[in-house]
Each structure stands twice: as structure tokens, then as C-alpha cells.
Amino acid sequence: MKPINTVTLEGVISEHLDIRYFDYEHLRVKLQLETTEEGLKADGSDWVQWHNIEFHNAIAKEAEEQLKKGDRIRIEGRIAYHKELDHEGRKRYITIIHAREFSLLEGVEKAHFEAKEELQAKEINELEWDKFSATSDEDPMA
Numbered sequence: 001m002k003p004i005n006t007v008t009l010e011g012v013i014s015e016h017l018d019i020r021y022f023d024y025e026h027l028r029v030k031l032q033l034e035t036t037e038e039g040l041k042a043d044g045s046d047w048v049q050w051h052n053i054e055f056h057n058a059i060a061k062e063a064e065e066q067l068k069k070g071d072r073i074r075i076e077g078r079i080a081y082h083k084e085l086d087h088e089g090r091k092r093y094i095t096i097i098h099a100r101e102f103s104l105l106e107g108v109e110k111a112h113f114e115a116k117e118e119l120q121a122k123e124i125n126e127l128e129w130d131k132f133s134a135t136s137d138e139d140p141m142a
Contacts, residue, residue, distance in 0.1 A: 013031050017029050035050075081093060
């Protein structure tokens, strides 16, 4: 059996797409995909990671037309490791997922994600308000 280099990720596009045209037929779209795994840290908090994703040529054209920051997507692709030199001449290794296909997550999954984000925003707003609200013993105008 041959080894297989396949990865499937599901997450949210955390930045605007970086779209580059090299000529009429060659296109590259780069994005960062944020994935969250609930309760994986020792303290029970969520484990959040960002992945570098690249689309090339035909699938890049589809990504350019369909994707935007904040979309929840599922990507299937292969892992690649690239070596670069930074501005000081040191080697730097980068992991990139070269996407083979993707799909937008709609319906229940997207609604669940949006509801979770709204709840988190509401909790943050309530915490902020509690921090600045006065107790009954304090003069709110002081």
C-alpha cells in the first residue's frame, strides 16, 4: 500500500484572502484557517490553531469567487513543508496545506457557530458592563 498525504480541516477563515495572479492562467489564493478544539488544554480551555492554506489555478478561481473572511469551510488537501530564509538569513520552516477541494459549511453547522460567537460576544459585553457598573453603595456620578 502506498503512503497517503491527506489532511481534512474544518474552521473559519480568519483573514482576508491573499489573491495573486501570475499570468492569465496561473492564480494563487492564500488564507489562514482557524480551527478550534474544545477543552483540549490542561485547564479545560479551547485549543486554537491557525493553518496556512493555499489554492492554485482552477480551485483558486473557485476560492476567489466563493470565499471571504469569516466563512466556515471544510478543506481537503495535502501537507507540504517549505524552507525559507528570513530577513536575517536564518532558515525558517513553514507548514502549508495545498487544498484539493473545499466546501462552505451552511445550515445547522454555520448557525451553531454563529450562535456560539454571539454568546461569546454577549458574555464579553456583560463582563465589560459589570466592570464599570456601580454598586448600590457607590455614587454613580462621583
